[in-house]
Amino acid sequence: MQISQRNEHQNSTKHITTILKLNNLDRIEQLNNYSCTVPLKVNDHDIDFQLDTGTFNTIIIINDWYKTGSPTIHPSQLQLKCYSGTRIKIKGECYVTVQYQNKNFQLLMILVNGKSEPLIGLKWINILQLDLNSLIHTRIPIEYHINKPGAAPIVPIKKPNGKIRIYGDFKVTVNSQILVDQHPIPSIDELLSRLNNGEKFTKFDLSHAYLQIELDEQSKSLVVINTPLGLFRYNRMPFDISNAPAIFQKIINQVIVGISNSIAYLGDILITGKNEEEHLQTLEMVLKRGSTEPLSNFDRSRPPVKF
The missing domain is CATH 2.40.70.10 (Acid Proteases)
Structure with a gap:
């Protein structure tokens, strides 16, 4: 992520110490339940x-x-x-x-x-x-793990399957500072025109799409969320970052570059063919490419969606 330079007062979180990995998040613990x-x-x-x-x-x-x-x-x-x-x-x-x-x-x-x-x-x-x-006093020197822009509040959303998805409200932290990637996202008209000659269609839904993109250490320190269980940071790109769609679109386009009869749209890869044989050949190429590229978590737990 690129962050624009602004002359603002830099706040520090002073009593942050141990970082423990938890799935795709880092939990940031306090030493000895430190309080003031x-x-x-x-x-x-x-x-x-x-x-x-x-x-x-x-x-x-x-x-x-x-x-x-x-x-x-x-x-x-x-x-x-x-x-x-x-x-x-x-x-x-x-x-x-x-x-x-x-x-x-x-x-x-x-x-x-x-x-x-x-x-x-x-x-x-x-x-x-x-x-x-x-x-605020500490008995030992502590390295500051979090600088500006600080921890974002969370927004819990109930999914159709009843599970809860946690979003970070990054509009109050890093989103106002990000230099948004200008990589184009295809329009619906472009998608339809490129798939117009196909007879067979398959749609691949990339499982946890944005979370397949690993962040570098500098970016991880910018996507910290504040939860009732403490402070966490993402190891992978969260959905709530303003330039996440463009970054993901750029990467997924690179995954299928050179494969005819395929097009990517955010978390979906659309595949077609003039006949069943051409359709299956394209499908096989996309699967092979996906297994070797950063986006390897194709959702194969259910049949491809035909439309």
Whole structure:
């Protein structure tokens, strides 16, 4: 993948360490369940909050609410959900006095049921102007595995067979930076004109089409997704990259170059012939070529589709 050069602030993911291969993804683990604690004085009581930049509100459970002096609880109109989509039951909300750097702040805190540590969210972080860099410490030097553009959120889609396919929402990360490959994709009219003289037809569906294209190390670091199980990166080209169709079309055209009566359209190879013999000869050539080229995962688990 080619990435255009832009002068933007480069963020780093600082507590990423071990990379473990998992099928076509790399899982990125944290060392020793590393977390960041923010000590604050709330209503003159010392409370240690866990830094959570994934939530907007600051959340505390009832047991820790008692430690803050049991301030008055008011009904809350907020609706909170955890990462899995499960709704979190809210007990209420209260205002507390937070002392930080010799200043007092009147801030809203949300009370919930559960056993979680107190979580400090983005609203408090912004109001208190916490210096996150000074809060994060590591005992050993760690090589940064992920630089910009960071991890993309995921979009789960239910397939017709009931299985779930995970897509990365790369439009918020690398897609805006990519120099899109301009390799042409054939139109429907072009496909029909090239197959016009055929009598027998076969369509090959390339299994997991784009995932047959292996990425280089630099590209792998750019296609990181953020999941409930942690950060993962693709080893193969994901479907969601803006120039994936053109890249794949270019490669699949190279696979069948020189084979008459065949044409490629994204994840499909269409084969024809003026008669049964010519059709089968073309079919055999495509199968032999496919077994030696990068695209070797032809879906042979079902009969060819005739149309």
